Amino acid sequence: NIFGDRFFYILYFQELGVADADLGRDPATTMRRALAGQPTREDAAAMQRSGPQGYVDRLPEPDGLPAWLSQDELDYYIAEFSRTGFTGALNWYRCFDRNWELTANTPATTITVPSLFIAGANDPVLWFTNSDRYAEVISGPYRELIIDGAGHWILQERPDAVNQALLGLLSELP
Numbered sequence: 604n605i606f607g608d609r610f611f612y613i614l615y616f617q618e619l620g621v622a623d624a625d626l627g628r629d630p631a632t633t634m635r636r637a638l639a640g641q642p643t644r645e646d647a648a649a650m651q652r653s654g655p656q657g658y659v660d661r662l663p664e665p666d667g668l669p670a671w672l673s674q675d676e677l678d679y680y681i682a683e684f685s686r687t688g689f690t691g692a693l694n695w696y697r698c699f700d701r702n703w704e705l706t707a708n709t710p711a712t713t714i715t716v717p718s719l720f721i722a723g724a725n726d727p728v729l730w731f732t733n734s735d736r737y738a739e740v741i742s743g744p745y746r747e748l749i750i751d752g753a754g755h756w757i758l759q760e761r762p763d764a765v766n767q768a769l770l771g772l773l774s775e776l777p
Contacts, residue, residue, distance in 0.1 A: 610650065610652060611651065613699070617696070621657075622657070622658060623689055626659060626684075627688050630685045630689075632659060633659050633684070634684060635665060636663065638677065639667070639668050639669055642663050643663075643725075644730065649661065650662070650727075671759045713740055713742040717744040717745075717775065718743060718744070720747045721750070721769075722750070722757060723750050723753030723755065723756075724749050724750060725753060725755075726753070726755045726757065727754075727755065734747060748764075748768050750764050
């Protein structure tokens with residue numbers, strides 16, 4: 604475990620019922636913080652501190668909604684997660700090991716087609732991942748586009764930049 608005793612959301616999401624209750628306690632707070640909160644590197648460090656806090660309490664409280672998220676959209680997410688709970692979404696994280704097991708016998712190959720990784724410079728996921736290792740699985744043409752001023756919800760935050768980058772990649776294909 605590379606995180607030791609530090610909090611890591613994916614590990615927290617593994618135990619059935621714990622994260623489900625945390626996120627479901629107040630779906631409005633959960634969705635507002637998860638979608639509209641823009642964590643800084645300082646927030647990320649605080650989010651990983653060991654301690655009894657759950658996930659939602661570690662997320663920063665946003666000052667308001669970002670331009671890309673309307674109140675109607677947020678209300679829709681809140682209503683749906685209030686209706687269904689968060690277990691379905693959490694199960695995606697809980698299936699990492701099972702998905703690996705199901706594909707363990709798949710021959711190891713590398714990605715040979717042109718590839719483009721797009722992320723927001725403020726995406727907290729970038730702060731604990733190592734893109735230098737992509738070369739281990741990608742042997743074809745590869746490049747990265749890190750968009751300043753954007754975070755985790757890159758498709759919503761910068762749709763024009765994402766589309767332009769994708770169209771640029773596609774225009775280079777034979």
